[in-house]
Amino acid sequence: MTKELTYLNYLKQDRLPHQWCPGCGNGIVLKLACQAMEKLNFLKTGTVMVSGIGCSGRSAGFFDLDSVHTAHGRALPVAEGIKLANEKLNVMVISGDGDLFGIGGNHLLHASRRNTDITIICISNAIYGMTGGQCSPTTELSSRTLTTPRGNVDTPINVQALITAHNCFYARSTTYHLNHALKCITEALQHKGLSFVEIKSQCITNDGRRRGFKNSYEMLMSYKDTYKINNNSSVLEHDEIGIIK
Amino acid sequence: MTKKLLQGNQAIALAAVKAGLNFFAGYPITPASEILHELVNQKTVKVLQMEDEIASVNAIIGSSLAGAKSMTATSGPGFSLMQESIGHAHMMEVPLVIVNVQRVGPSTGMPTFPAQGDIMQCKYGSHGDYFPIVFYPNSVAELYEFTFHAFNAAEESLSPVILLSDSYVSHLYETIEEADYPVSNRTLAPLGTSNRHFTGLTHKDSRPVTSDPGVHKKLIKHLETKQKKVSRKYNNYEYIENKYSDILLITYGALSRAVYDLKEDFAIYRPVRIFPMVDKIKNIAKKYKEIVVMEMNAGQYVNEIERLLHREVNFIPILGGKIDLNEIWTKLRRIKKKR
Ligand SMILES: Cc1ncc(C[n+]2csc(CCOP(=O)(O)OP(=O)(O)O)c2C)c(N)n1
Ligand code: SF4
Ligand SMILES: [Mg+2]
Numbered sequence: 001m002t003k004e005l006t007y008l009n010y011l012k013q014d015r016l017p018h019q020w021c022p023g024c025g026n027g028i029v030l031k032l033a034c035q036a037m038e039k040l041n042f043l044k045t046g047t048v049m050v051s052g053i054g055c056s057g058r059s060a061g062f063f064d065l066d067s068v069h070t071a072h073g074r075a076l077p078v079a080e081g082i083k084l085a086n087e088k089l090n091v092m093v094i095s096g097d098g099d100l101f102g103i104g105g106n107h108l109l110h111a112s113r114r115n116t117d118i119t120i121i122c123i124s125n126a127i128y129g130m131t132g133g134q135c136s137p138t139t140e141l142s143s144r145t146l147t148t149p150r151g152n153v154d155t156p157i158n159v160q161a162l163i164t165a166h167n168c169f170y171a172r173s174t175t176y177h178l179n180h181a182l183k184c185i186t187e188a189l190q191h192k193g194l195s196f197v198e199i200k201s202q203c204i205t206n207d208g209r210r211r212g213f214k215n216s217y218e219m220l221m222s223y224k225d226t227y228k229i230n231n232n233s234s235v236l237e238h239d240e241i242g243i244i245k
Numbered sequence: 246m247t248k249k250l251l252q253g254n255q256a257i258a259l260a261a262v263k264a265g266l267n268f269f270a271g272y273p274i275t276p277a278s279e280i281l282h283e284l285v286n287q288k289t290v291k292v293l294q295m296e297d298e299i300a301s302v303n304a305i306i307g308s309s310l311a312g313a314k315s316m317t318a319t320s321g322p323g324f325s326l327m328q329e330s331i332g333h334a335h336m337m338e339v340p341l342v343i344v345n346v347q348r349v350g351p352s353t354g355m356p357t358f359p360a361q362g363d364i365m366q367c368k369y370g371s372h373g374d375y376f377p378i379v380f381y382p383n384s385v386a387e388l389y390e391f392t393f394h395a396f397n398a399a400e401e402s403l404s405p406v407i408l409l410s411d412s413y414v415s416h417l418y419e420t421i422e423e424a425d426y427p428v429s430n431r432t433l434a435p436l437g438t439s440n441r442h443f444t445g446l447t448h449k450d451s452r453p454v455t456s457d458p459g460v461h462k463k464l465i466k467h468l469e470t471k472q473k474k475v476s477r478k479y480n481n482y483e484y485i486e487n488k489y490s491d492i493l494l495i496t497y498g499a500l501s502r503a504v505y506d507l508k509e510d511f512a513i514y515r516p517v518r519i520f521p522m523v524d525k526i527k528n529i530a531k532k533y534k535e536i537v538v539m540e541m542n543a544g545q546y547v548n549e550i551e552r553l554l555h556r557e558v559n560f561i562p563i564l565g566g567k568i569d570l571n572e573i574w575t576k577l578r579r580i581k582k583k584r
Contacts, residue, residue: 012440015452048311048436061444061453066436068310069444069453070303071333077270077300081307081315082436084291085268089311089437110296 007034010044012064019058023216025175025201026056029123032178032199033094034063036185047090050079052099055130055203056123059094073104076111079118090189093120098128101137101157112166115193121185122196125203126156133206144210159198160236164244169195171243172236175202176223184243191245200227200241246422253385253415257318257344257408258283260392262290264428266342267313270295270304272323275356276412277346280318298323302330302343309339310443312435314396318344320412321363322353325370332371334405335468337443340433341405342395346415347498349566358566359413359499361541367407368520368549374465376472378402378479379520381409383501385419391517393426394479400429402475404468409519411541412566413499473521481517484529492580493533495526495550500541503568511537511577519546522553530554537561537580539573 011034020026037047044065051060053072060067070078075095083091093100100108100122111118127145128134134147138159142151163170169191171184181199188195202208202219213219230240251259258280261269270293271281285292291313295301298319305315319327324345334341349355350362363370367379378398380391388410399406446453447461454460483501485508493512496504501515512533516523530536537559538547547560561576563569 044440046437050307058453061442064440066439067442068307068337068436069442069446070306071329071445074299074303074330077295077303078307078310080293081268081270081304081309082311083307084293084304085308085311085313085315086435086437106296107300110300 007031007038010034010037010064011062015062018062020055021205023202023204024055025125025199025203025216026059026123028175028178029094029121029199029201030059030062032181032185033092033121035182036189039186040189042090046088047092048082050075050082050091050093052095052104053130054096054099054128056094056096056125057099057130059123073099073102073107075099076104076107076120080111080114080116083116083118087117091118092189093118095120095122096129097122097124097126097138098136101159105137109162112163112168112194112196115166115168117193119188119191119195120197121188122159122198123201124198125201125207127203127207129203129206133203133210145207146210159196160244163196168193169243169245171195171197172200172241173197174200174223174227174241176220177227177229177241180229180241187243246424248420249423250418250420251385251389252279253388253410253417254279254346255283256385256389256421257392257410257415258287259423260389261316261342261396262287263425264393264396265314266290266316266396268305268308268315269293269317270301270308270315271317271319272296272298272301274320274323276348276415277318277320277344279415280344298326299330302327302334302341305341306330306334306337306339309341310436312431314340314400314431316342316344318346320346320348321350324363324366328366328370331405332373332375333445335371335375335377336445338403339405339443340399340403342392342399342408343405344408344410347409347411355566357412359411359541360566361411361498361500362545363409364519364540364542364545367409376469377407377520378404378472378476378518379407379409380479380481380517381498381519382517383414383498383515385414385417386421387517388414389421390424390426393428397427397429398475398479400431401478402472403433404472409498411499476518476521479518480523480525482523482525483513483515483517485513487512491534493530493536495536495538495546496540497546498541500539500563500568503570504539504573506570507573507577522549526550527554535559535580537577539563541566
């Protein structure tokens with residue numbers, strides 16, 4: 001195996017190719033998570049992956065690690081139970097925006113209050129992908145979805161404020177900014193206490209298509225155009241990506 | 246063996262510690278809170294007070310998979326919240342003990358009064374097919390003993406076992422002998438040692454298989470067979486024969502204690518493992534012309550009994566948390582007369 005492909009060691013290769021749509025951002029995040037673990041020389045035993053339900057919720061099952069696919073919204077209490085029962089384990093969560101902020105929102109509030117030493121990677125595609133493209137808690141104002149045909153009237157959740165209010169690690173990146181996203185995940189994994197990485201990601205099939213994007217490349221380019229890296233502020237503006245420790 | 250005056254809930258907590266409990270997560274609720282209160286003082290148990298019962302049951306799913314013998318305790322409203330995850334734990338084959346100290350429902354009902362309204366919820370509360378093992382003791386000594394059995398059955402069956410109680414039995418104080426019952430060890434390897442995938446999706450060999458009915462049928466059959474096999478070790482029931490009566494009273498939990506007073510006039514059968522139902526009742530029932538099920542709900546176990554016995558069964562509901570023997574007598578006289 002060539003050096004660049006060694007991250008594949010962290011995946012169950014007999015389960016590839018994955019079943020996500022061509023152009024979906026989920027695969028990019030899967031690879032980034034593997035690269036971060038490789039960078040930090042994580043052992044496959046000793047690391048546990050947890051996901052909730054959704055397209056992104058399928059992530060856990062692809063890792064060549066012990067992994068748990070929880071009920072919808074329940075990844076965090078399960079992950080906390082694992083960590084607190086065996087503090088030696090590295091416990092990572094990869095799940096969706098609907099799963100973590102919608103149905104599981106109360107758990108996020110309290111997991112961050114408890115500052116449990118786990119790393120959460122949110123594949124934040126601003127949509128309920130798996131169920132066909134309904135509005136999610138991160139859907140932008142006036143954005144059109146299956147359930148907001150005249151545009152979303154509710155303000156998206158301020159994840160940064162929620163996580164940083166409890167002095168936890170918060171990072172935001174996108175599936176376009178690969179090096180930056182990798183840095184965010186790597187630092188999050190090294191952080192002691194709860195760390196949260198929100199990765200803006202594209203769902204072409206059940207979101208982008210409905211908003212006039214021709215393909216996922218166009219969605220990635222919109223991340224390139226929208227988000228600027230901010231390396232030295234304690235608050236990220238809505239069009240900035242960075243790390244708040 | 247030492248004798249001790251214990252409250253029912255306290256007995257559950259102390260027995261759980263002896264049965265190997267390492268991890269407890271719960272949310273306060275009357276009449277179950279004393280279990281949480283007792284456990285926070287135990288040095289060998291990690292105790293978490295979570296944000297709700299959904300978080301509690303999910304935290305113990307995580308802790309159990311990570312290798313800790315785990316338990317939660319609640320009452321009807323919390324038990325309702327846990328249902329989705331109970332089905333999930335059956336599907337992922339996670340050993341858990343879930344204590345449900347029943348109170349009068351539906352909804353917030355009468356929080357301090359006993360009821361037996363969660364019998365069906367134990368068996369059918371989650372969606373899909375699953376085959377829970379459920380124990381329902383009727384004294385402090387039995388709560389103590391069956392806490393051990395619940396932990397052992399959970400380990401042996403790799404499933405969430407329900408220990409039912411009610412606010413009456415759980416709040417009783419009785420002197421019991423603190424016996425040491427045998428303890429089953431963990432067989433499931435803890436998380437972090439392999440590359441298994443635990444999922445609530447229909448699965449085979451750690452892989453989701455979501456469009457093959459054959460795989461699903463096999464999985465459900467496996468769950469059913471396993472539960473039946475393990476439950477055979479716990480055929481617990483009480484039968485008080487009465488050669489002079491042709492009426493058999495079926496009762497359990499708090500109510501059964503009052504019904505003991507009628508044993509001069511009637512035979513009494515009391516299941517302790519209420520699910521899967523103990524088959525023995527089929528033979529016992531044959532000896533009696535009339536079967537009367539009494540329970541503190543509007544008719545739950547009676548339907549299961551009728552289904553098992555394939556015959557008509559009389560029913561006396563006791564509602565509102567108060568057990569009145571006069572009321573029971575009046576109804577029993579009517580049944581006697583009808584014959
Ligand atoms: C209790 C419950 N309610 C609803 C669903 C249906 N459901 C499955 S995935 C999903 C949304 C997932 O959205 P998100 O977490 O953003 O994941 P994505 O598919 O976008 O990656 C919903 C509502 C469910 N599985 N369980
Ligand atoms: S529906 Fe969207 S989120 Fe789901 S796999 Fe397809 S592109 Fe990805
Ligand atoms: Mg989503």
